[in-house]
Amino acid sequence: METDSSLLSSELDLQQQEQLYQQLLLQTMEKNASEVPPESKVIRPQPGFCVKTLTMPDKQKMFVNICQSAAVPPPPHLSREALVELLESEDPSGYRVPMSLGEPHTELDNSSQGCTVYDVVISEEFFQKCLKDTLFQQFLIAVSLEGLENKYNLELSRDCKVLKNRKFMGSVNEQNIRTKSRPVIQEIDPKDNTTLAPAKRPEFCLLVEPPVGDPEFLIAEIQLAGVASSHALILDLGEDRLVLNARPSLYHLDCFMPFFIDQEGSVAQYNTNTQILTVTMPVVSS
Template identity: 70%
Template sequence: NMTDSSLLNTELELEQQEELYQQLLLQTMGKLQTESSDSKSIRPQPGMCVKTFTEPGKEKVFINICQSSSVPPPPELSREELVDLLQSEDPSGYRVPMSLGEPHTEVDNSSQSCTAYDVVINQDFFQKCQEDALFQQFVILVSAEGLENKYKLELSRDWKVLKNRKFLGSVSEQNIRTKSRPTIQVLQPQYINSCDFRPKFRLLVEPPTGHPENLVAEIHLPGVPSSRSLLLDVGEDRLVLTARPSLFHLDVFHPFLVDQDNTAAQFNNQTQILTVTMPVVSS
């Protein structure tokens, strides 16, 4: 009888895991469909042109940093806070909303072929960068890192802002988000006290050193009877969990891009811990 009971529990747990995973996929698909309506086409204004090159190939790359009032501004950041941020171990805790355009081939002043990328940031924030060289270097840095992550590039940090050129090529329209994402929450690998129905959770990187392969979320859900009560939504850099009926709610942004299609979730009925394993695409 004990064996039969164990088998039944195992089968039930597998069914619950499969149901939870199906919910995850459906929620993710719904999120992607919703996001498509949160964008619009704009024609940005030229701002500044930055010259750099790829590593190790030394191919010329130009970054056109453009401006538009349609791009949401980043959270308020003082110069002192920026200095502290740049000196911290993980400056990715501050996000600058931006639109990263597709690469386009252009011709430089030497009549040589080169690649240009268009990056659009908020107009007011761009003006702040024009007034302060520290903010200007910061926005160039986050633009370069954004392009590196999106297009699997490695760009030299020995860049140069062109004095007599605000744009290389011709300004084209871009599709941008019309809704701003919150600042990334930089989470330490330790449990955080729950409050206002926020469950205890932790985010772990596997392996702990070197290139991250998986981001693992462990979420403690006391009182949740089974995975049937859970709705899980995994975005490319966001995890949203709701435990019905209104037991817990968790909405977390993290500094990684993850593979939504190959994300897996498992709920342990005994420990009441939900484990979500998300393969990391880039950080």
């Protein structure tokens, strides 16, 4: 992945940053002036299959409903041969599956015992592919568990089981495919410098503009509490990847985008007042 150091503005005027950010948003909103875009889009996913696993290290029972929806875009085409090669390379992170990860909900299992359930929604097209090929199904389960671990700070067992004759556990809830959560900003004690702790994964949200129709921009808003200046940040953008480091070993973020982006046309601004890094990335049309 090539590094483009010019993407990260250094000590730009805050007002100029805000104007540029708003200008990019207005470009998409003007094209949808006749239709007021919703703050979020609620989808009703269709059941698919249910996976049983355990939380670690307490080994509590947990279920994952793998669901499908036409509202979720399919991933880039990947042949079975390419998937085998990808898995053999031990770096399956190079292929990303767009998915919506729902909030946990409590249900009753077959023994009438309470259990935690998560709903994962993927595209109908990719779901059908996973039904026809167990290798794709196993890959989907693996990336779903990884996504839940990253989003909800979990550790899940990979010794999981697909339940027979059961499409879902409990109920399949409606999902908001554009949830903008309120990240918790943690205070950092500057006096505690005796031992450098491992870099933390910052709270962030990824927005799509416009929220309906063909995407034109991806906007990442990253909370960086304790970072006083953009000079402490190193931002690298790949065609579908964002890597951010905040020195010295304060934050580290490595995430993949659901779409390919225009690296040269991307703009990043750091607001020292709110301590939020905003990265606006044009989507490359397919």
